[in-house]
Amino acid sequence: MAGDKDQKTHDPTDKRLDDARAKGDVAQSPEVRHVFGFVGMLIATGSVGTIAFARLGTALARLWGNAEAVPLGPVGTHALIRSLCGVIGATLLPLFASLIGCALLGGVFQARPMVIWSRIAPRWSKLSPIAGAKRLFGMRALVEFAKTLAKLIGVGTIAGLALRPFVGGFETLVGLDPIAIGTVAGGVVAQLVRSVAILVGAIALFDFVYQRRTWLAKMRMSLQEIKDEHKQQEGDPKIKAKIRQIGMQRARRRMMAAVPDASVVITNPTHFAVALKYDHNRGSAPIVVAKGTDAIALKIREVATAAGVPLVENRPLARALYASAEIDRPIPVEHYAAVAEVIGYVLRLARARR
Template sequence: MSDEPDKDDRTEEPTQRKLEQAVEKGDVARSQEIGTFFVLCGFTLALLIAAGSSAREATLQLRSFLMNAHQVPSGGDALFHVTAKGVMTGFAALALPLGFILVAALAGALIQHKPLWTTEPLMPKFNRISPMAGAKRIFGKEAWVNFAKGLAKIMLVGVGVWMVLWGERDRLQSFAQMDVSALLPAVLVLTIKLMAGVLAIFAVIAIGDFGYQRFSWYQRQRMTRQELKDEYKNSEGNPEVKAKLRQLRAQRARSRMMAQVPKATVIITNPTHFAVALQYENGQGAPVCLAKGVDAIALKIREVAGAHDIPIVENPPLARALYATVEIDEEIPVEHYQAVAEVVGYVLRLKRRRA
């Protein structure tokens, strides 16, 4: 029996930590069709850019060899050098096309996920040698999906190739009467047309397969209720995680508070340490504290207020008292009504005077 939970028990969405752990183990969504598509792109690009020059270089070398074949010495060392030169000529002709294909293959892997360095896939897993697990891999859902995908690729590519060749059927008949010098460029043009059709088909296949692989990978990461409880328990019991959560909550609260500053009526400050943003509208019972802070936060409140042309009034005793006694989104205490009313009245009179 396997210790792995049944798929039917995995009813919970995976947490961010679960997804990160899967990536750390090398379990990522990866589509072979994306790699195949990029390799075909590299091959087609090699045909467009390097096929002509590589073929001309190889032709010149071969022509030179055949014209001077009678001068080739028949000794062992000389024959070895001639063979080595021929091999090097072949490598030189194929180096650029192979370089295009290699770069395209690497791009196809990197575009799906950043490089990962892990030994997890190399570790032995005894459940892989289980006959039941092997039967599931052979006759399971994934095997049938791959089988259907292979059939669909063969059919779609076959239809695409047939459509291209059918449109060129008149030209194909003339290939038999062509000279070799004219035949090779014609074959190259036809090959590029075929590759263009195949690439168009593989682009659709690759996009669809990547979406399926992504969906399948996400489904594999789903969790049972017990796994979710265990992860929550482990995460909440970690002091570093708690500190990180507190930091995130403080940052979010600070961001929400700063977003309220532009609505303030007045900012009451101690010039260097405290800042309290108050809002008051006609008919309102008492001014409400929208934001408050000391030092760096107070400086940020003053900067936001200056950017939105909100009056800033320096009153150190009142700023310190309000900071100590009023909370965010609460009305100011009764004992500060008179002092705040004087400040708000001054600001409103200033606004009317400006208007």
Template structure:
């Protein structure tokens, strides 16, 4: 039996961890139609903006060569130099259009997914050279869909070409009577019409195909309930991760606790090892512990208390008892009411004297 889970068992959406792993392997949602759409946009820009300058750049040396071939020495060495010179001219004329097409190809990939740098697809795999696997790819559902899609695209492009060129048939037939300098401009306009028509239809095809590829990719990345549980166990079982999470939670809790110290009514201290900050206001059922700590945390609580003129009362047994039995944000338990009431009563009297 295969170790791969049945597709029907994949009922859970992919976790962010699995999506990140798929991206690292180069497994991303990608539509070839979107890339083709950007390629056609590049071709349209070349025809509209660069075709004229490119034709002019090539026309002058080629026309001279064709008009006066007798002026050139045709020995072996000279022919090589002529070919090299023409090759350089052609390269320079085509360099900018080729660069534009490369840029559009990159943009066509970037709009679909973030950059991918993976050697996973370069690794040798038996399935890539297996005839059986190749036949499954060709005659499988995806292969048949790609065949139908390619046939539909070819049909649509043919129809568009017919609709664009057929109305211009009389003009094309009279090109022999048109000035030679006007022919490139006429052909440029006709080619631009054809490309724009293809882009209009390809826009719809690309949008539908991208949505389809995205949905198929998301379906492929789904997880079984067992995979979800295993991943959760793996993450929770990592000691380093658990320790880091505990550290983060403790730090956040400590910061929130220290922020409540200025609201305390009194600090009950050991006075060296324990500090418990209590808050009591008229109408409260019982005092509340807003902060507590030992050693360095206790020292910091006392420092904040002194900065905000909060009374510190030394009571060793009460400080130890409160630290052991009361959690932060909880009320003081009834067994400590009497001792706490005496401390808070003392603080209230002290505040009254200071006001007088």
């Protein structure tokens, strides 16, 4: 039985998953980030890249055409460098923005963004050669190596197949102007990136499922861990039962202390007992000061007898009051008539004694 409790065969609870996410332990597939990286490359080689490089070419052609008008002194050289840096920066900024944005989306797609300071803080254990050897030669590293090798072979094959239709036309590029060569090269690169992106997307889908299943398997819990977590959230059942027992004992003592002040105790006669207090001067409904069954009912009768509180046997009324009335609360309206008869009988009995 102890071995069964220690086996991690149960699905992780929501709290365990939330705690793991708070520590930065989430299912992450690097292949998904690669897919988003290729999407960024497609954007860079697509319309955004075409427009950006067209603007760069126009600016450089304008600068080259007016080269004789540029002074080569210190002031003119600084102005030329600033102009070149501005043109190149304006050209490359949207390209880098698309690449960086897609790379960030690759991480956000798999898990919500968060800052884990404990992961940022330096750890001396990462500098340990033994720990590094375990990471390099462990099962996870072996799986990653096999996956990388298979991906490299697949990417090389797809790249070769994608470039094969263009190989025969490369010789026609000789003698063409740079703009024509750039157009052809841009088409070749776009086709190559699209073909490789499809392959990487398929690999990413498989890897995402694999990483998710592996992470959930690592998060599995044993029966003892589930019990311990439940105790932390809800409290120890033994402690809660002890607190509940102490509360019931205190409530019972207060209830017994109020029995001597009762006006009457209605009994079953042995299984139920309900003590009522009626204040004739206030004119309000009788108050239930104590009630109980079996041993508690016997104790109520003993305390009432010792205090001189009259006992009235009425089996249906005793059962009904015990089931519907609450301690320190007036009796329910539907029992007013029956209780009034009992109170009247007790008052007449008291007058007859006097």
